[in-house]
Amino acid sequence: MERFINQNTWGTRLGIGPNGMFVDDMQKKAIIIGAGVIGLSLAKVLAKHGVDTVVYDSKKKVSDNTAKASGIFSKDGLSRTGINYHGAIVNTLDGATLRAGKESMRIKSPATKAYVLDRGKLADICAEEARAAGAEIELGRRVDRETVRRFSSDENSVVIGADGAVSTVASAIGFPPIKEHILTYKAEYSGAAVEDTHMVGLYFSNKIANRFFGWYVPYSGTKVEVGIGVSGRAKKTSTKAFEQFIASDMLSPIIGNARKTAGYASMIPVSQRAVTVKGNVMLVGDAAGQVKATTGGGIIFGIACAHIAARVIREHMTQDKSLEVYEKLWRKRYGLDLGLHRLVHSYYSYLGEREMEWMVRLSKMMGAERFLGKYGDMDSPSLIIKRFFLRKKANS
Template structure:
């Protein structure tokens, strides 16, 4: 527990409404899984936490698919079987020309209702003592002071630490002048009919793909592409059901190098989509983002107790995920170079390694699986370049990432 000398008394909600001013040891912007997980862990330790959430309700109309592998499920600070709406026992990948690759294994992943997960995490954080302020949009940020617009009024929050968990289009990251991790567009279409216990992915070429899997009340189809691509049409064509409710969102392409920034006398830690912490191949973000939230919360607690520095969060996250990031980005760079015929040839090569494919496939460790499957020689055959050139390209990316 945090000592009483650094624990601020929790502000009452009436004080927020009347004065428009708050004081927090830790301010968290964004009440998604990463932000709410950090809030819950810090509030449990007795830290005064304020959470600003722009939406009127955490998780409202989220566009995320909700596929959680075993590591993602395990890293959540709370778990509830009531969130689970389906399971993934097999995965099928379809090339642009129609070839198929099937991988199986009971219990590959769970599918959860992301709205329910987000709401429960935020509620648990509030129950633990965090102050959750919904409908609060960040409009200004200076060292130690955040200004939000809430119900038409100005709200000021003074803080010592800020955790930015405000999504791919992070306002905090923009104000700090940090590099944009690159943005893609993802959409989901919720269908009320149909059932499946697997996950089907259709490659569209480059980094574009569409998918279908179990979802709340039926099936969920989706697609990912660049801004301007017909992703809604791709999702609907894959759904094989009547047109359902369409939800869209922005997805970052790669993690930031800098996850902690000194901001005047305060510190800012970026987590989740705000830090670009999504898997480069599938674009799933729960495992990396919530892991980051845990590490950031632990580092802040250590600094408050005089046992360490908040900078430890950045080092810990990259120590754990650096190899997976490098391997995943390498695999994605290969796939983005392939023409439809190149993808077809790659599928044929991978079918000859069916046993390796079956043994190595892992929802949460996609980079390691790709490294076993997409060796430079295999990738070179698919893109019609020499194995030496493919190996050199792989080495260049690894060298670039070595400095992260």
């Protein structure tokens, strides 16, 4: 570790960066821990704007371990990430079947709403883009707590923890904890029988998927991913929940004769940390808990917050502005939507099986299938609410 700290962290250089930004005599540097999609997206934007940027990751390849997560992203959200993701598309999605007890609801849109992406390919694309912009990516480099503290002791550096749900950066610097995690298990099957290859299935039962849900996502007519999450607060493992889920009548027709080809356990943070900047250390993505509590989706919001972080870091390096403004900016822009996701998650988490069935029935009676098919937005509940009231106004 000593070797690359000396080489990469404390160089001195005079000159002009790629965008004409003046590079000071004491080398200012962004040190990102974690080459996940969020860390790499941040690295790309920083490097593009002339910030000397290095990313460290313990993995040997950026695509290692990425299959433990799913790759469902809203089309609109993806278009805002700035990633040229097209080479990673596996399938397109235009709707969802929701199941709670004996009730089910089918939300179908006339157009593609979301993509299923290959997470390994997405990571490769992000790494290529970051390198092309000028960022240095050092793989096979685990950064321990002591090294985090040493990095942060150089006041010319900004250290960014993009190191996921169990963040070494956060624990080394003493950031407040994430209050709730969802434990997940995801498996892939071939030889499945999927009726509509462009619809995902969502299964709600607080008895089986405590404080979360089960899902299936078709990759094609015969390949399907099945997964489930349970709150870390439940006294249950995700594999136990998974066994119960695959035996359910929602899944048996789909994977009855299929063969399991892979399985992965992981976790998702579903609450934000109370603090995400301390001195010259910042947190982004899962490390900050910038995740939709309802679905566990963290990429779209994580990248959006990383873009804010990039702007703040540049202004800090060029105009000596405080890094603390990052905290205010991301919460102001995305705090409402992340908070609404959290609110819906908390509400749903206390519903019994009967109440959930009743909710689905009531939603159907109120025309939710048609409304969500037309106006639904996977990322922004505040936008759905706005559309709901605008539609009411237009109809009155």
